[in-house]
Amino acid sequence: MKTLRVNLPGREYDIKIEKGSLDQSGELIARIHEPCNIAIVTDSNVAPLYSNRLITSMKKYGFSPKLITIPAGEGSKSVNMLTSLYAQMLDMGLTRSDLIIALGGGVVGDLTGFCASTLLRGIPFVQIPTTLLSQVDSSVGGKVAVNLPQGKNLVGTFYQPKLVIIDPTCLETLSDRIFSDGMAEVIKYGVILDENLFNTLRTSPTRTKITEVIGDIIYRSCDLKRMVVEEDEHDTGGRMILNFGHTFGHAIEKKYNFTDYTHGEGVAAGMVMAAEYGEHSGISPHGTAQQIAEVVTAFGLPAKIDIDKTSLINAVKVDKKGEGNLVTLVLAQRIGKAILQKTKKDGIWIW
Numbered sequence: 001m002k003t004l005r006v007n008l009p010g011r012e013y014d015i016k017i018e019k020g021s022l023d024q025s026g027e028l029i030a031r032i033h034e035p036c037n038i039a040i041v042t043d044s045n046v047a048p049l050y051s052n053r054l055i056t057s058m059k060k061y062g063f064s065p066k067l068i069t070i071p072a073g074e075g076s077k078s079v080n081m082l083t084s085l086y087a088q089m090l091d092m093g094l095t096r097s098d099l100i101i102a103l104g105g106g107v108v109g110d111l112t113g114f115c116a117s118t119l120l121r122g123i124p125f126v127q128i129p130t131t132l133l134s135q136v137d138s139s140v141g142g143k144v145a146v147n148l149p150q151g152k153n154l155v156g157t158f159y160q161p162k163l164v165i166i167d168p169t170c171l172e173t174l175s176d177r178i179f180s181d182g183m184a185e186v187i188k189y190g191v192i193l194d195e196n197l198f199n200t201l202r203t204s205p206t207r208t209k210i211t212e213v214i215g216d217i218i219y220r221s222c223d224l225k226r227m228v229v230e231e232d233e234h235d236t237g238g239r240m241i242l243n244f245g246h247t248f249g250h251a252i253e254k255k256y257n258f259t260d261y262t263h264g265e266g267v268a269a270g271m272v273m274a275a276e277y278g279e280h281s282g283i284s285p286h287g288t289a290q291q292i293a294e295v296v297t298a299f300g301l302p303a304k305i306d307i308d309k310t311s312l313i314n315a316v317k318v319d320k321k322g323e324g325n326l327v328t329l330v331l332a333q334r335i336g337k338a339i340l341q342k343t344k345k346d347g348i349w350i351w
């Protein structure tokens with residue numbers, strides 16, 4: 001089994017990656033926790049697919065699991081759903097010596113993690129991510145949150161899990177669109193940190209081909225995110241590099257009311273635009289945008305989405321990570337290396 005150790009002082013934990021590891025969850029969790037009550041939170045799509053296997057494995061190792069199923073979709077990442085989770089967990093008599101497991105995509109992971117971080121001032125928590133996006137991105141790094149009517153992820157904190165169990169075979173039941181959504185983040189890791197990863201994506205440019213090496217792709221992606229997070233756990237500096245393509249991507253998602261395009265689709269087109277910006281400002285070599293466009297297209301993601309340039313400039317100017325008159329742009333110096341560039345808001349221009 002492939003194991004990655006995330007080294008955060010006092011909050012170290014392992015990420016275990018292997019095909020079929022879902023059925024080994026009981027054994028893996030028994031190594032880090034005594035038998036106890038467990039609240040397993042999942043969603044209405046994932047429950048019928050994977051919850052029985054998890055429950056069987058937990059019972060085999062002496063745990064007493066109870067399943068809580070929430071409706072699938074971003075709408076569940078709400079304060080109302082959080083309150084409902086608190087109530088159900090208190091009803092089942094959960095204490096701080098028990099455990100909470102998130103079984104699902106990023107919605108289940110973010111909501112359940114925030115619940116675990118706050119209920120009774122913190123209950124140990126395990127992530128079992130089941131979408132590509134959650135396996136390579138949201139389950140690593142400890143950001144947990146719920147949405148408010150005013151915006152996404154506005155109430156949140158940092159709370160590291162005790163263990164992350166990744167079973168790549170869970171991805172087989174994802175639709176092509178949701179699989180591609182996660183691929184956008186993998187492509188991003190290649191562009192910002194790892195030319196070899198980017199080249200692997202270029203030479204295996206379909207879902208079928210990449211699935212042959214998906215365990216390695218997930219491992220490499222988690223490892224890259226681990227390195228960035230260990231340097232900047234609380235997102236005050238270097239972690240900003242992970243936002244490559246995201247400011248423009250967010251502007252696209254917003255323009256289309258967060259309905260027409262997935263996050264990954266926005267990020268895919270956003271990365272191409274960020275590379276175009278980089279080329280025009282003399283930071284990215286000529287052809288960088290074209291290379292990114294080819295790979296995102298190969299994985300069924302859009303390289304171009306119609307959006308007016310004023311919306312893009314405004315998105316950069318209102319970025320919540322800006323300081324006074326300065327904003328930080330994430331630009332590709334070449335494929336495999338991104339840099340952070342502080343720029344005056346007035347100095348931002350579009351090609």
Ligand SMILES: NC(=O)c1ccc[n+]([C@@H]2O[C@H](COP(=O)([O-])OP(=O)(O)OC[C@H]3O[C@@H](n4cnc5c(N)ncnc54)[C@H](O)[C@@H]3O)[C@@H](O)[C@H]2O)c1
Binds near residue numbers: 049134141142144173
């Ligand atoms: N915490 C972080 O660092 C971080 C990073 C990136 C994104 N996020 C958050 O993650 C969320 C998006 O995550 P997501 O893309 O996983 O969305 P999601 O959790 O909504 O999952 C997408 C869809 O796939 C379904 N699904 C999940 N696993 C499945 C499986 N194995 N087979 C079939 N269907 C399955 C879900 O029911 C859902 O309908 C957003 O809320 C975003 O803000 C958090």
Ligand SMILES: [Zn+2]
Binds near residue numbers: 263267
């Ligand atoms: Zn993202």
